Amino acid sequence: MIRDICKDEAFLSQTAEPATPDDLQTAADLLETLAHNKDGCVGMAANMIGVNKRIIAFDNEGRYMVMFNPEIIKKSEPYNAEEGCLSLTGIRPAKRWKSIKVRWQNEKFQERIKTFTGWTAQIIQHEIDHCEGIII
Secondary structure (H helix, E strand, O other): OOOOOOOOHHHHOOOOEOOOHHHHHHHHHHHHHHHHOOOOOOEEEHHHHOOOEOEEEEEEOOEEEEEEEEEEEEEEEEEEEEEOOOOOOOOEEEEEEEEEEEEEEOOOOOEEEEEEEHHHHHHHHHHHHHHOOOOO
């Protein structure tokens, strides 16, 4: 189901709760909402659709990917970026890392670890910030 985009900064600034297998429908809604907004959006976190859970969905080099309970476990090569967000107005500065190693769970809640670089890494960092209640 395509959901409305949450713009309530008080809600968005909360730390997300861990995701569980009961949240698979939220992930499906997140993917549908991301696809619906593909012209202006490359990634979303569950709190952007009003659900305070650690779930992100993003464009991973042309294919959508979902992560449950993602966390960055290693990062290198900091740089400054400017980013926009469907939940916020305008473009804002953000400190990002060119390479990140992420640990997450897939839709079967199996643990995965992978290193991401470049644009994909930047998207993931933005969405994990959402899970942490960090608003750019």
